[in-house]
Amino acid sequence: MKGVKTIFNISLKARFGSLKLDLGYKGSKRVLGVFGVSGAGKTTFLECLAGLRKVMSGQITVAGEIWLDTETSCFVPTEKRHIGFVPQDHLLFPHKNVLGNLEAGKARALQGGRDFQSILKKVVAVLELEPLLDRSIDQLSGGERQRVSLGRALCSGPQLLLLDEPLASLDLRMRKKILPFLIRIKEAFELPIVVVSHNPTELQVLCDEVLILENGRNVMTGSPNELFASDLLLNVAKERGFENVFPGTIIEKSDQVDCLSLSGKNGNICIQIPPTDSLLGDRVLASIGSENVLVGLERPRGLSARNCLSATISRVENAGTRWLVHALVVDAVPEFVVEVTYDAIEALHLESGLRIYLVFKTSSVTTLNG
Amino acid sequence: MPTIYETVSSTLLWAVVASLLVALPGLTIAYLLARREFFGKKVLSTFTTLPLVLPPTAVGYLLLRLFADDGWLGRERLGFDLDIILSWKAVVIACSIMSFPIFVRTARVAFEEVNPRLERMGRTLGMGRQKVFLSITLPLASRGLIAATLLGFTRALGEFGATIILAGNIPGRTQTLASALFSAQQSGNETLANQLLGVALLVGFIAVYTTERLASKRSLRKEQTG
Incomplete structure (x- = not known):
């Protein structure tokens, strides 16, 4: 080099x-x-x-x-x-x-x-x-x-x-x-x-x-x-x-939830996280377990989970007994890794290039500050 | 006849000198035994402990042979007289040799109780071996080392068997608290014997009590940080 x-x-x-x-x-x-x-x-x-x-x-x-x-x-x-x-x-x-x-x-x-x-x-x-x-x-x-x-x-x-x-x-x-x-x-x-x-x-x-x-x-x-x-x-x-660990900035705060902006090269996405002790503008890390994210082919409606991100599958890989979907969130850079069963891959025909929605609950996001 | 005060004060003085003599070689050997591996370590450890297990009179006799005119450190071999036997120097030497083992053993434990990983941390912070010893090992072992000094001092204070053979029991010259007590008892002077006993008890109590206090503080601190 x-x-x-x-x-x-x-x-x-x-x-x-x-x-x-x-x-x-x-x-x-x-x-x-x-x-x-x-x-x-x-x-x-x-x-x-x-x-x-x-x-x-x-x-x-x-x-x-x-x-x-x-x-x-x-x-x-x-x-x-x-x-x-x-x-x-x-x-x-x-x-x-x-x-x-x-x-x-x-x-x-x-x-x-x-x-x-x-x-x-x-x-x-x-x-x-x-x-x-x-x-x-x-x-x-x-x-x-x-x-x-x-x-x-x-x-x-x-x-x-x-x-x-x-x-x-x-x-x-x-x-x-x-x-x-x-x-x-x-x-x-x-x-x-x-x-x-x-x-x-x-x-x-x-x-x-x-x-x-x-x-x-x-x-x-x-x-x-x-x-x-x-x-x-x-x-x-x-x-x-x-x-999945992403750095972000707190852009909204309320008693119930905080909003975290995850910034990538092509823009920002916002996710809801449980309330933190951090102040507006503070940088925090959000961590979401790969097993806590759902994959949907359509934007789900009538669901309690507050976070729904539009993404494109970049690859699907087999990790021993596990199957991992790597998905690029459309609006931002962070690549999400989602763990699914082989059954789900077959049923939803998950393959690279497919447009999907990543769904996760506010409470499944852990923040690493505050 | 010397007064009790004279006997006690010269005994204290000789014990202090003996403790000072023991300090440096004792510390060095205790540290080496605690921290280093070397050829002959067990032999050195045994030799330093020997005076503790031998009859004090045997040690006294050995010293007498050593300093006798025809001994290794005698007049004939050296060409001059060290003038040790039956002098105050003999008292100090006998006391030093007899208190050496207890000092070394206690100091060795004090050094062994210092976590060697703390010393290694010192080295990662740029301290050379000497600095590590002075600013980490020594302060952390200090309580144990003070205890070692006190125990060594009391051992020197009460020394009898080796002293009486090498230095004799000459009132006003080589008589110590222990030998004065012996003489008083032998000659039926109960008053003097009782007074000397009182002093011995008092000094011994203060020294051991202080050591106990230091030891309990040390184990308390170990619990807190351990």
Whole structure:
């Protein structure tokens, strides 16, 4: 790819206990997701990137800096790698308060010629940490700890942010609150990020490219939407199915429902979502499970479901025991993935190019903010 | 005859000096045993524990052999006299050796209780090993280390068997609280023996009570953050 700067150039071979890590990845996308079931080697991979584990052979180059090259016996130790590592259990320093934790990496930020105070100010603003600064760690909730952990990593002036299952230790309600902060970090800090997760939705929302790990090997690489609708992923993420995730803006609010405008290249569509705490004009993420969308050949009438979008089928694919209809919503860009039975495909003669209506209830839309 | 005050204050002084002597090598060995894997680790661990299980008089006799004129650290071998035996230095050395194991064992547990992943987090934030030790490991282990120091100090304070062999029991010169109590009891001076017993009880109680308090705070904090 001419003109596009390679950010990650990684090849690793290592054995840790029963896990054999053998993978290679080269890419120019800024936010890389690593997906796999537990035991696939995701965290180990991250720890190798961080220099916390020794590998037998391989090389790691991130944004032009060589951190590891076993051929030339080059090994940059963890403390010199300029990384920000956020573990799933946050691991804050219990003997320091929140500010003390944020300042833990100050020396490195200063070494890198950064203005620490301005970084700190930006991090505190982005992660809304101002009211927490004087608190001790045991006074923080799980979500607050995770935010402080993210803040601590960012304040050290990293050149690469490593997130290990950033939402795994939180309950569903907290996840919804922290995910927007991760999106903010992605937008506010121009940093390469590697996110490890076993949750496809998180990766769809955050990543530009996803690497699938299975038994320590990367079996697939591609854009998150492409990968997560594929045969392989549906089998891996069997219990979850596919989540359609779209960013949108709140354009109307009432006690009963909010209206969310999803914008694409060719215009906007509006959907109704359950009321949120967000304000008019706020950007939120809407998530709709592929199994919660109905397909109609005509615009349905006399139906309680409030959302009905006109769409064209772009492809129909078989994913193991499931059948997926990919549909392009006419007025906008987002491609919906809808799970149907083979019976439905036969009965409705669903095939690419067919004009359909996608119907879903307001309450089947989950918002990921507020 | 020295007064009780003189005996107690010199005993306290010798125990403090012994504790200071033990601190640095004790900390180093405790940290190595807690955090590193190396050849001979078990042997080192055994040697540091040995004075705890041997009869104190055996340790005293071993030290006596070591510092005797023909010993490894004696006048004949070194070419000069260290002038240890039957001096206050002998008291300090005997107390140090006898308190070393309890200091190292307690400090080792204190270091082992620090989550090594917190130390690794420090490294990801750009801290070198030394900085990680000073700003993460040491503060997190501090309560346990204070407890180790107190326990080592009380051990030094009550040392008798090794001291009496290496330093003797010379009133006003090498007599400690423990040996003074022994002498008082042997000579039938009950008043003095009772007074010395009172002081010993008081100092021992304060030290152990403080250690207990530190330990309970530590386990409370572990529960909260663990």
